[in-house]
Structure formats: C-alpha cells, structure tokens
Amino acid sequence: MFQGLKIAVKQKKKLLVVFFITIFLPSVSLSIFGIKALRNEKFRLEKQIENEQLQIVKSIKGKIETKLTDIGEQLKNMASYPSFRQKDYPVIKELLRGLLEKDSLAGIVFLLYRNAEPLFPLFQSGFEENVGTSVVANDNSLQKQIKDAEDAEYIRNDYSGAVSIYNDAFLKSNNRSAKARLLNSVARNLMKSSKFSEAGDVFTSIINDYSGERTESGLPLELHAKLQKTECYSKLGDKSSSISNDLNVFEDLLTDRWILNENQFKTYASIVSERLTGLLSDNTGKSTENKSKFELYKERYQYKTELWQTINNIKSNIVPELSNYLQTNPFTSSPFKLSKRIGNEDYLISAVIIPGQNQQDKAGILAAKLNNRYLQNNILDNSIKEVQPPENTSLFITSLSGDSIRGFKNNTPDAITTTILFDDNFPPWRLEVTYVGRKGLGEISIFSNFYFWTIITLIIILVFGTALIVRIVAREMEILKIKSDFVSSVSHEFKTPLTSMKALTERLEKGKVTQPAKMKQYISIISHDIDRLIRLVGNILNFANIEEGKKVYKKEETDIAIWLKEVINNYKKESIESGVSISAEIEDDLPVLFIDKDAMTQAIFNLLDNAVKFSLGEKMVRVTVEKNENLIIIKVKDKGIGIENDEKDKIFEKFYRGNSAVKYYIKGTGLGLSLVKYTVEAHNGHIVIESEPGWSTVFTITLPISDKKQGGINDKKDSHY
Numbered sequence: 001m002f003q004g005l006k007i008a009v010k011q012k013k014k015l016l017v018v019f020f021i022t023i024f025l026p027s028v029s030l031s032i033f034g035i036k037a038l039r040n041e042k043f044r045l046e047k048q049i050e051n052e053q054l055q056i057v058k059s060i061k062g063k064i065e066t067k068l069t070d071i072g073e074q075l076k077n078m079a080s081y082p083s084f085r086q087k088d089y090p091v092i093k094e095l096l097r098g099l100l101e102k103d104s105l106a107g108i109v110f111l112l113y114r115n116a117e118p119l120f121p122l123f124q125s126g127f128e129e130n131v132g133t134s135v136v137a138n139d140n141s142l143q144k145q146i147k148d149a150e151d152a153e154y155i156r157n158d159y160s161g162a163v164s165i166y167n168d169a170f171l172k173s174n175n176r177s178a179k180a181r182l183l184n185s186v187a188r189n190l191m192k193s194s195k196f197s198e199a200g201d202v203f204t205s206i207i208n209d210y211s212g213e214r215t216e217s218g219l220p221l222e223l224h225a226k227l228q229k230t231e232c233y234s235k236l237g238d239k240s241s242s243i244s245n246d247l248n249v250f251e252d253l254l255t256d257r258w259i260l261n262e263n264q265f266k267t268y269a270s271i272v273s274e275r276l277t278g279l280l281s282d283n284t285g286k287s288t289e290n291k292s293k294f295e296l297y298k299e300r301y302q303y304k305t306e307l308w309q310t311i312n313n314i315k316s317n318i319v320p321e322l323s324n325y326l327q328t329n330p331f332t333s334s335p336f337k338l339s340k341r342i343g344n345e346d347y348l349i350s351a352v353i354i355p356g357q358n359q360q361d362k363a364g365i366l367a368a369k370l371n372n373r374y375l376q377n378n379i380l381d382n383s384i385k386e387v388q389p390p391e392n393t394s395l396f397i398t399s400l401s402g403d404s405i406r407g408f409k410n411n412t413p414d415a416i417t418t419t420i421l422f423d424d425n426f427p428p429w430r431l432e433v434t435y436v437g438r439k440g441l442g443e444i445s446i447f448s449n450f451y452f453w454t455i456i457t458l459i460i461i462l463v464f465g466t467a468l469i470v471r472i473v474a475r476e477m478e479i480l481k482i483k484s485d486f487v488s489s490v491s492h493e494f495k496t497p498l499t500s501m502k503a504l505t506e507r508l509e510k511g512k513v514t515q516p517a518k519m520k521q522y523i524s525i526i527s528h529d530i531d532r533l534i535r536l537v538g539n540i541l542n543f544a545n546i547e548e549g550k551k552v553y554k555k556e557e558t559d560i561a562i563w564l565k566e567v568i569n570n571y572k573k574e575s576i577e578s579g580v581s582i583s584a585e586i587e588d589d590l591p592v593l594f595i596d597k598d599a600m601t602q603a604i605f606n607l608l609d610n611a612v613k614f615s616l617g618e619k620m621v622r623v624t625v626e627k628n629e630n631l632i633i634i635k636v637k638d639k640g641i642g643i644e645n646d647e648k649d650k651i652f653e654k655f656y657r658g659n660s661a662v663k664y665y666i667k668g669t670g671l672g673l674s675l676v677k678y679t680v681e682a683h684n685g686h687i688v689i690e691s692e693p694g695w696s697t698v699f700t701i702t703l704p705i706s707d708k709k710q711g712g713i714n715d716k717k718d719s720h721y
C-alpha cells in the first residue's frame with residue numbers, strides 16, 4: 001500500500017509540484033496573511049471601540065469634575081468676602097443662602113474658625129449668637145415688685161394678685177427683654193387662674209411684639225408663647241385652633257424660625273408631633289387637610305433629623321481632619337477636597353481656606369458637604385444624557401465600595417470594557433463602559449470583512465484542490481494495481497499453455513512419442529493451446545484498439561444460425577477440457593444480419609470461456625438463439641458459481657475481476673466481458689445478465705434485425721467503434 005503510494009506520488013510528481021506551487025503555497029500564504037490581517041482588523045476595531053469608550057467615560061467624568069471645580073470656585077470667591085474673616089454672621093448667612101439657591105450641589109455648608117467649634121450657619125448648630133441671658137431688672141423697686149409677684153404666685157397661690165403685680169411691673173419696666181418675660185409671667189398666672197382666653201391674648205401680644213426675646217433659660221419666647229397658646233385653645237375646647245396653632249409651630253420649627261440646638265429642636269418637635277397625633281386622631285371637619293399637612297411635616301422632620309445626624313457625623317469625622325489641615329498646611333487660596341466614607345454614605349467635602357486680615361493668614365475654613373442625591377440624580381444623569389452613550393454600550397457606575405449607582409454590571413465574557421476612576425477618587429466612583437453590540441464584536445468584524453471571505457475562498461480552493469490531488473493519486477494507485485494485476489494475470493494466462501506446449505514439443509522432439517494416435521493427441525493439444533494464446537492476444541489487441549479508438553468492425557451479411565452453429569462447433573473442437581458439455585438450441589429461420597464475424601465470434605467465445613471457467617463442478621453450458629419480433633436473442637447459460645447482485649454492473653468494466661474469480665484462483669485478465677459489451681454495442685445490441693449466485697448465470701445478447709431501408713446494423717459495412 002505504502003509502496004503503491006510512493007510509486008503513485010512519483011508518477012504524479014509534476015502534477016503535485018504544480019499543485020504545490022500554484023495552489024497550495026499561494027493559498028496557505030494568502031490565508032496566513034488573511035488571518036493576520038483579520039486579527040489586525042479585529043485589534044483595530046477593538047482599539048477603536050476602546051477609544052470611543054474612553055471618550056464616553058472621560059466626557060462624563062469631565063462634566064462632573066467641572067461641576068465639582070465650580071463649587072470649589074464659588075466657595076473660594078465667597079471666602080474672600082471680609083464678612084467671613086470678620087465673622088459677620090447675618091451677612092454670612094445671607095451669602096451662604098444665596099450660594100445654596102444658586103447651586104444645590106452645596107448641600108451642607110459649614111465654617112470652621114481657628115480654635116472654635118464648627119458652625120453650620122443655615123442649621124443653627126453652634127450658631128446661637130444671641131442666646132438668652134438672665135435679664136435682671138436693674139431697677140430696685142421693680143426687683144421688689146417681681147419678688148412680690150413671685151411670692152403671690154408660688155407661695156400664696158394668689159394668681160390674680162400675681163397677675164396685677166406682674167402687669168404693674170410690666171408697665172414700669174422699660175427693658176424690652178424684661179417686659180417680654182413679665183408678660184409671659186402674666187400669661188402664666190392667667191392660665192393658672194384658668195383665664196385661658198385672656199392668657200391666650202397675652203401670648204398673642206408676646207408673639208406679635210416680642211418675637212425675638214428669650215426666656216431666662218435661653219428659649220425663644222415666641223416658641224414658648226406659641227406652645228402655650230395651643231394649651232389655652234385646648235383648655236377652651238377650641239380644637240381646630242389648637243391644631244392649626246400647633247401645625248404652625250411645627251412648620252416654624254422645621255423652617256428654623258428659632259435658633260435651637262439639636263436637643264431643643266427634637267424635644268419641641270416631638271411635643272408638637274405627639275400633641276398633633278392626639279388631636280388629629282378623629283376624622284372630623286378639616287382634619288383630612290390638616291392630616292396631610294401633618295404627614296408632610298413629619299417627613300420633613302425625618303429629613304431634618306437625618307440632617308442632624310449628618311451634621312454630627314461631620315463634626316466627629318470631618319471637622320478633626322479639617323482642623324488638622326488648617327493647623328498644618330500653609331495658606332492657599334485654591335479650593336481643596338476631601339472624601340470619607342461614614343456609615344453607608346460617602347461624604348464629599350469641598351473646602352477653601354478663609355483668608356485672615358493679612359492675606360496669608362488663615363482665619364478658618366469654609367466647607368460644603370456636597371449633596372450626593374443632587375450629584376447623582378442631577379449632575380450625573382444630565383452628564384450621561386448629554387454624552388448620549390451609543391446603544392451598543394452599557395454603562396455601569398459604582399461606588400468604590402461596590403454599591404451600584406447607575407446601570408448594571410455586564411457579564412458578557414470577554415466583552416470590551418473601559419473603566420475610569422475620578423481624580424483623587426473624588427467622587428469615589430468607578431465608571432465602567434462595556435461593549436454590548438447585538439452580534440458580538442467577532443461576528444461584526446468577521447462577516448463583513450473582505451479578508452474573511454478571501455480566506456474562506458482560499459480554504460475552499462485548497463480543500464477542493466487537495467481532494468482532487470488525493471483522487472488523482474488514489475486513481476493512479478488503482479491503475480498501478482490494475483496494471484500489475486493485469487500483467488500478472490496475463491503472464492499466468494500465457495504461462496500455462498506455453499508450459500504445456502513446451503513439455504509436449506520436447507517429448508515429440510526427443511522422439512519419446514511414437515504412437516501416431518498419441519502424436520495426434522499431442523499436436524491437437526498444442527494446437528488448442530496455440531488457439532487459446534491467439535484468442536488471448538486477440539483479446540488484448542482488440543482491447544488496445546478499442547481503447548485507442550482504432551477498432552474497425554468489418555460487417556458482412558451473415559446467416560446467424562449457420563454462423564453460430566459453426567462457432568459453437570469450433571469452440572467444442574477447441575475445448576479439450578474433460579467434463580464440458582455444450583448444447584445449443586438454434587432456431588432455423590433466423591434472418592441474415594450484418595455483423596463483424598470475427599469480433600462477434602470472439603465475443604461468443606469469451607462468454608463460452610467464462611461459462612466453462614466459472615462452472616466448478618458440472619460444466620454444462622447451453623446456448624439458445626431465437627428470434628423475437630425484430631430481435632435476435634442469444635443466451636449463454638451455465639450452472640456455475642453465479643454472480644453476486646452488487647457485481648452485476650462492475651463485471652463489464654475493463655480489468656474488473658469478480659470476487660469469486662479471485663477466491664477460487666480462476667485465471668483471467670478481466671478484459672473478456674468488457675470486450676463482449678463493446679462488440680455487442682457496436683452492433684447496436686445490448687447485453688444483460690441474470691444470475692443466481694451458486695446456481696446459474698445467463699448472459700443475454702440482443703441484436704436488432706433492421707430493414708436495410710430503415711437503416712440499422714446491416715447498413716454499416718464497416719464501422720468504427
């Protein structure tokens with residue numbers, strides 16, 4: 001097999017070299033270039049996508065950072081106002097309010113002066129600039145009067161008496177704070193003496209005329225009066241006034257009407273809230289409107305407490321760092337930033353140093369805790385909207401601690417992703433853009449790519465070329481085998497008669513055969529062998545002629561019956577094999593046909609030879625010839641080994657030798673039947689085969705009988721096949 005392949009490859013060397021140079025080498029090298037180009041193309045596309053992604057994230061980042069720089073600049077401008085250095089709180093408050101109105105990003109603004117507690121001007125924490133003091137009447141007689149009133153009120157429980165003494169003192173006093181507190185005492189005693197309506201009126205005048213005053217303990221008097229007024233209304237059974245008054249107080253508390261510290265705020269807010277819960281518990285009159293108002297206030301209260309919490313967090317976590325900054329860093333007018341995670345929130349602080357008298361001094365720090373909600377819902381979302389990331393990208397923004405801020409993590413494996421962080425992690429976010437093209441990058445770049453189709457074409461050419469070459473080499477191997485089989489079978493065919501002839505002639509030569517009968521027998525055998533050899537050579541020559549297209553059929557008018565009888569008789573005479581019985585049944589009134597007698601004789605001889613050869617035991621051959629309408633039908637039947645169904649077509653191929661022929665070592669060249677077929681078809685006839693393997697075989701030749709005028713095989717005297 002391997003040897004055969006080697007020879008076949010050698011035979012087709014030229015073709016292989018041509019194939020290798022013209023198809024294989026160019027295809028392979030072009031494919032390699034194509035693949036490289038494809039990879040470059042893919043790489044280029046990836047780079048392009050990465051650049052686009054970088055543009056997207058950079059531009060979102062840029063927009064956000066501009067806003068953050070902006071807020072720093074605003075703080076810087078503000079801090080340069082002398083009011084900050086001079087601690088002019090009312091002006092500071094106004095300025096900061098203006099800042100907040102202009103930019104909602106500055107959530108909580110606070111001040112940190114050297115060696116002082118932090119101040120939250122818009123939330124009052126630590127900003128109680130006019131905390132109440134005990135205002136003592138400087139007038140002795142007034143002091144005595146107050147003492148008398150207190151005796152009446154607390155020792156004697158003479159509330160009416162106390163009222164008139166306090167009233168009197170009120171009229172005499174010319175100190176505003178003292179007057180306010182005296183009025184409060186009047187109202188208190190009126191309440192004690194159950195004169196609620198009058199007490200309410202006094203509280204009203206405190207509210208109207210002395211709103212800025214404070215009690216001895218520093219509480220805003222107005223707040224106290226308002227709370228007490230509700231008390232009066234409820235004592236008088238005026239529920240609706242109680243509700244509206246308390247709602248009013250609640251609103252005042254929420255809008256920071258008074259400067260209160262956290263505890264005060266919480267205490268008064270909870271007093272009012274509890275009272276309102278009780279008052280609004282039944283559904284009457286205007287209660288629905290009031291109830292919804294109350295609900296709204298409660299929400300605002302919740303927000304406010306959270307704000308207190310934030311302020312406390314700033315105080316305990318941010319302020320120490322800022323103080324440190326203030327102590328250790330030299331003066332700079334540039335804004336700076338600080339970010340810190342407290343609880344679940346990132347505290348983003350933008351700050352600037354407040355310059356002192358001398359421009360290089362540091363008076364303090366003005367800082368703003370940025371409003372995260374505004375930063376995300378407004379600034380971030382708007383930036384994304386402005387950038388308009390294309391549809392095939394997915395944006396995912398997280399905090400550095402992993403919380404998702406916008407979008408979803410895209411888990412497509414190997415998807416091109418670009419990630420960016422903010423400078424100084426301010427805000428501490430990670431921006432991630434992933435390519436999520438519908439078809440995936442590979443397909444987009446490949447299927448619309450010229451190189452891809454070139455490679456596919458080259459591969460197809462290569463595959464077909466290789467298949468062709470393999471076929472050619474395989475065919476060559478097959479031909480080589482056929483050739484060698486043919487040569488060996490022809491040699492065998494020649495060898496047997498030649499050996500027998502040699503042996504017989506030697507005996508005759510040496511005079512070993514003396515009896516005339518024996519001599520005659522020897523000569524007959526030799527002549528039979530010669531006939532066999534002539535037939536064999538005839539077969540081969542005919543085959544060669546046919547193959548080269550040189551075969552000429554010399555047709556002549558032939559009486560089929562006479563001719564066939566003669567052929568069969570001749571065959572019988574030639575056949576010296578023992579046990580062969582050939583019978584013939586030939587109709588007498590057969591027409592005359594134009595045939596090449598030699599060629600047709602050779603065909604019939606081949607069929608008879610096969611019939612004898614392939615009958616292993618009993619060699620009974622029967623030839624029948626009949627006329628059927630305008631056909632002559634010649635059948636050669638035997639009772640031999642038969643032919644398998646799957647071989648019935650193949651046996652007419654040149655050089656084909658049946659499996660049984662090989663199996664039973666029956667000699668032959670594989671040319672006999674192919675010659676029969678050529679010859680029959682050259683006479684416009686055809687040959688069919690019926691066989692029962694192991695039992696019998698019948699070859700049927702059908703030749704047409706044609707009218708001369710109509711044309712047919714009889715027309716052709718000589719014809720080339």
Ligand code: ADP
Pocket residue numbers: 606610611614638640641642643651652656657658659660661667668669670671672673674697
């Ligand atoms: P060869 O006889 O030299 O092998 P042929 O072309 O005459 O070649 O026949 C081809 C094959 O057909 C044979 O090898 C044999 O297997 C099969 N064959 C032909 N004639 C017969 C037959 N009468 N009975 C069985 N097999 C036959």
